[in-house]
Amino acid sequence: MMKKVKCECGHINHEGTVLCEACGKPIEGNQHIDGNDQNKLLNMRYDGSARRSQTYKRTFIDKTWAFFSSVKVGVWLIALALIASAIGTIYPQYMNANTPIPANQYYEQEYGITGQIFYQLGFHELYSSWWFIILIALIGISLVICSIDRVVPLHRALKNQKPKRHEIFVKRQRFFAETENVNQSERKTLIENLKKRRYKITEQDGHIMAEKNRFSRWGPYVNHIGLIIILLAAILRMFPFMYDEGYVWVREGETREVPTTNGEYYIENEKFVYETWDRHDDRFQEALKNEEFDVPSNFQTNAVVYKAKEEVVTGQLPEMEEVKRHEIRLNEPLNVDSYKIYQSGTQLRSEYGRITLSVNNEDGSSLGSFGFLPNNNKREYELNDGYIAYIDSYYPELEFTEEGPSSSSKHPRNPGFVFEVHNPNGDVEGRYFYLGEQIIPLSDDSVYNVDVEDTELITATGLLVQKDHSLIYFLIGAMIFMVGVAQGLYWHHRRVWIHPKEDGSLLIAGHTNKNWYGLKEDIRQAMSDTSLNLVKDQQEKL
Known part of the structure; x- marks a missing residue:
């Protein structure tokens, strides 16, 4: 059961809270978490709110949550994914190799022992491999847990913050000033000047909190949402329907x-x-x-x-x-x-599209011609007067072995074929071998002269x-990511607390998550028409 911690202001805080979410007073016994016992200035990270990963470490779930909430773990997972992706570019992915050779033979034949190792480790199909999908999923889990572990307590702290803060909280801010005997006119002038600088003013029992650009605190988490969408798109991309x-x-x-x-x-x-x-x-x-x-x-x-x-x-x-x-x-x-x-x-x-042969009698008269189509299964070609040229054997990419002629592939890059000339009665009157654009008679009693009339080479494209249905999700994720970048980079969350004391003194403190010089300029210009003491950077004293 979750333990609650009650502050003297009456606010109930979650276990592990460092600074009271309402008044900001350091909670006794919890200062070891962020080291506020050792520092004069308060550690304002997440406004001192309790993070689950640093509070609950009893069960297996708690330890798992703490592991994935670590930024170091997320960075290591991303680094491993980048290293794996880099290794995957050493040799082409099998889907882009455009080869009929099986993957287990292709990489060894083309790249030797390193190619075989590349294949054995699964880098030949990197982006669809089970271990790479798991690695991407782990990055996504880390992003989700990191975000929830931080955004929930931060939202709770910012939502519960009140203008009336404990005096310790005000005095231990980085920017602080105290002015004695401040009249209401100067106090009012300070507040009006802050309003002119687009600060939102909230008042409680005479205590003032001036705040602007709170939305910028959500920039990193908007980045995370964009990255999570991109990772989901990358995982979905591994399925054929996407x-x-x-x-x-x-x-x-x-x-x-x-x-x-x-x-x-x-x-x-x-x-x-x-x-x-x-x-x-x-x-x-x-x-x-x-x-x-x-x-x-x-x-x-x-x-x-x-x-x-x-x-x-x-x-x-x-x-x-x-x-x-x-x-x-x-x-x-x-x-x-x-x-x-x-x-x-x-x-x-690179390939033969047509080979035209002319068949002539011994006296020179033409018996006709025919155009053999290497990429066609046609076997018979008509000549004149009922004569037929018949393709008996065909070798698209001819090579000679101990067993005789054969073909090393089905593509007609070096075609060779045996054909016969049949008379109208179906008798064979000549047998020939087309080899390297030459005609070789295969019988001594061949009665025809066959010549290569023309060859036509064709291109394979x-x-x-x-x-790809995933591109729209990559685009949405990238746009959300850039919104988060702009949100956190160009705007800064600035707060100024005005704390009146019973003796008439006025305490002024300021805090920002970025650009301390900009906050100091805002306060200086707001004080320009008053005699209030300018805030000083207390960190310089440390």
Whole structure:
């Protein structure tokens, strides 16, 4: 049960209170907490009100509360989060690596033993790892407990403060002055001058408290509210309903499913535009003269977004309707529904889009030509007079092993294929191997001459797809945080107590949480039309 402490003024204080919340008199037996027995000046932190973390330390809950209410603990937690974030930038996060290799192999292959350690410690998926989420949650818990532990007693003390304060409280303020035989006219002049300086005047039995900018005391706690909202947004960002991200490579002329949309949207790369700065332009000659290669000025994907009209069947494109066309450039994403599609990468002219071959008779007459499409599953191509070119084997990225030809990937960067020429009766009249833009006959009795007529290289564009509902909460948290910064930085809580004594003397004391010079100037100007003694800084005597 909470113990109460009754002051001689009659006010009931909470256990652990250092200065009476009503009259300000130091409470006997509690001065060891803030050291007021040892100092002439009162320690006015939180106005001497009781803080739970420094009062109750009996149970496990009390000790846990005291642990998280410590500013040092909060600073250490933030420092650990910053260190972890810094380590996480040494190597790319796996989601941004754009590799088909599993994470446990990728980091070891690319970065060696340090990469393996990076992976084993979970830094490859830092911001979604369980331990980082717990660390962020602990920072949030620390902020909440720190705020409650301080703001509740401070609010109680400021709410209960009365103009009539104990004489000890007044005399042991940092700014203090005593003037004997003060008449009512000078006292009234002092009060009026304080009003002119926007002080709010409160009176009790002839005792005066002049106060302004009390709201500034809540600035740090407004900061905490903003930070808590930001931390909550960061935690929510780890769930797909709040934030999701995907990456897709789309070749020119290709239509692919937009990742993270569950088959709802598809995107087509109609054309990729790559532009460079003109070296002959007078505006850029000086900047480009030392560049060995052309400097790109624009990466652009002319994209079309479609929406599926029917249920998606795996491996097939559904019936779709066009939703939007847009030229995606760097920092100019395509917006559709709640998704943003960014231009993120490119593989410039890195793959074969079409290989055109001409088939001729031995006498030179043409049997026709066909355009092999490496990214298409089409096997048969029609020639003239019922003849057919048939693709027997296809290797997108050809390499030779002990077992024979194979492909190291599914991307047509170095295609090789075996094809046959069939006559109208279906008989094979020639078998050939396309290898490195050359045609190699595979049978001695081949009766046709096959030549490479043309090759077309295409570009694959890398598109980053993001759905982010957390940004608004980051923005709200940041705005609240800045309000708290301004609140605590540009305004200061100032109080002046005017304490009349029975012998006609007048005690004047002042306190502020910041900018003591500003408070002293306020009091000096308020006393300028009087003969009152100017307050002195008693700290200078210590």
